Amino acid sequence: MIKNIQPLSRRKPLAILISALLVPHLAYSQETDTSTENEADESVEKISVVGSRIRNDGFDRALPVEVIMADDAISQGIGDVAELLRYSTVAAGSPQATAALSTAFIQEGGPGAETVSLRGLGANRTLVLLNGRRVGPAGTRGQVSSFDFNVLPLSAVERLEILKDGASSIYGSDAVAGVVNIITKKGDGGNIDASYTQPVESGGEAFRVNATYGAANDKGSFRVTADYNLQKELAKGDREYFRCGQRYAFDAETGERADLIDPRTGDYQCRDLLWGHVWLYDYQDIFTGDTNRPGSANLIQYDYDGQLGNYVPPYMVDPNNPYHTGTPDGWYPVGYDSASDAVLDYQHPFFDLTSLVPRNERATAFASGEYQVTDTMMVYGEALLNRRKTTINGYRQYWGYIYNSNFDFANFDVVDGAGNPLSAGWTGANWLSPTPITDHSGSVTEVDYHRFVVGLTGDITDTWYFDMSYQYSKSDGDYTTKIIYDDAISDQNFLAGSCEGTTTSVRGVDCIDIPWLSPATMRG
Known part of the structure; x- marks a missing residue:
């Protein structure tokens, strides 16, 4: 989690001495040079520990940080931030909350939410930062206390920095499992990108289009990103191996299938x-x-x-x-x-219409910028707007x-x-x-998420600096569920x-x- 890079002067006479010891045979073929060479300066990056804001040269402690570049993930067909994080070593092997799981289980954030749990300790124990600052939770129902990665498109991200150590002493109890710091893109240039994923069989298609543009000069920079992502529904009936749940019973003596055969089929x-x-x-x-x-x-x-x-x-x-x-x-x-x-x-057409992966549609706009007010002072800001709609189909018996x-x-x-x-x-x-059985089941979830940040940072002296900011975030969710009133039945x-x-x-x-x-x- 590198931030606020400053040059730090260091002499390196030891490096010169080692070089001389490695080539002693050359001294006999050269005349002695009595002039004193100017010792070169070495630029060492100074890092700022995000959260504590303590600056040091990074040599006092090696932090276990995993860095994942977003462009590499996009080239591999990974379409969102949550999916990319699930490939990290610290998240792999742990149960994760995904949109697909929300069709069958009640989870934090409600249907369609995608959170990340590091080391299997839960999303509430994994802190998520955006450019070094906390981000507010999003979702509906249950515990809405974790960041929903649906709100930020991968096209706006430069890299992910994952602190695999517990960091509760710095950030609090929500960082027991570790910290995920999302660094967004900066710099000049722009691009438009579109992709379409078509499985061999119909169902589960995905479409994504995004555009990003940025500019930078000596005084500052800005970048704007717009993204639209549509994940179509994958229903049970879309795949043959989900259409018919069979017992797969076998005869203990012959090894032959012992399942009953329906004479009608x-x-x-x-x-x-x-x-x-x-x-x-x-x-x-x-x-x-x-x-x-x-x-x-x-x-x-x-x-x-x-x-x-x-x-x-x-x-x-x-x-x-x-x-x-x-x-x-x-x-x-x-x-x-x-x-x-x-x-x-045992089998009904409603079963084939049940969502395995829900239809998930989201649109996002993200903007960030910074401006050098003076030689030692900079103002910065961020704006994030996101809308998500998740549709789940199902059936029920009453x-x-x-x-x-x-x-x-x-x-x-x-x-x-x-x-x-x-x-x-x-x-x-x-x-x-x-x-009776009915398809009067399922839900539609709509979540609007807004986040705004404005801040001012600068140097007071060579060793003291300040960074103050104001952040506002809001998650506004509506969900509609098809229900059957109990008194309509029990009465x-x-x-x-x-x-x-x-x-x-x-x-x-x-x-x-x-x-x-x-x-x-x-x-x-």
Whole structure:
């Protein structure tokens, strides 16, 4: 973390003496030169320890600093600062918060945030500096206490300086794991750069375009950078190896695959999430001592493609036994033996639409400059503006509890018309728990980040200097999540009829009947 370079004069008579000792044979072929050579001065860089601002020549202590040049990373196809940091030795091997992980886990900063944890101690223990000054956190939800690397484009960065030692004695507890100092570009010139990443298969494409320009003279310098980055969504269905989660069971003796084969597809059964089933809570054996439920079947599944009846039988109902479980046409008991297990609905089109890598769109403008007011005084400033939008798609399952059409649960007996009229066709000594699936899930996160710095630095004497600055940063985030209100579901549990004409218990809005047992509702 080198800063504020000053020349320091040092004599080097020892170097001259060593050179003379290394070539003694030349002295015999030369005349003695009685003139005294002027000893050359050696320029040694003086460094300033960022944070403490203590200047020294750097020889009193060797700091373990890893320096990564941004231009080298760009040429290798690395597109952002967080990805570059993950390649560093001190971050490699440690779990890192990425936009992809935020689709499956709750993390600091909310969905889409990208932070860095050095030595596996967490992002809250890794201090991030921008040109030697702290930067404010960004994000939504959870702990918004870490710097989100989405806010700064790689095109504005010259290098990363990573202090791999703990530095809490200088910076505080947020530097226990180390310090990352991001140094931005300076100097003359500019360029426009664009890149497009296209995987072999569709999904996960990335597009980036940026422009930067700077100028410098004896009095000062400035640089302006604009960057736009779009990471398209990679969904589960975009890759064959994510589309169908299989058990991969093998026979211990033969080593052959032992997975069930779904006869409807002729391939190994996908086993992601059971969906669209009615769970049966059956009491008929209490009344008659027998049951028409095959095996231990407690799942009832609808025949959406007209093939299910070819592989499993329907309920066989004795018309003289009112306690037998009865269902409308098209519903079959499943999950009670290997044949009925093989036709369980575990795979749904909503699964393929689930985000693995979310769509992440960000736009950034960054400007920095400095001006030499006098020979010993300089004013400087920085401005950083960033907007990020992260979109995540998903699915969810929900369930309720409902009476069938003729079971009087209060008196615990089958009585015609005593059940729920919304459960027409469902009969017997039982009650039901349908489990529909829906794509009413996912989130959209928008974060606006602003940071401004203005400062003045200068020399007081040859050994004393000052550096004072003012910084303002703000993270303003909005997130929208598709939700299902609990009272819309729970208020309809175990109703004996329609809820229309009433209001929900929490929100106080009009209650709407959910067609729980409709195949279309169960399918989403």
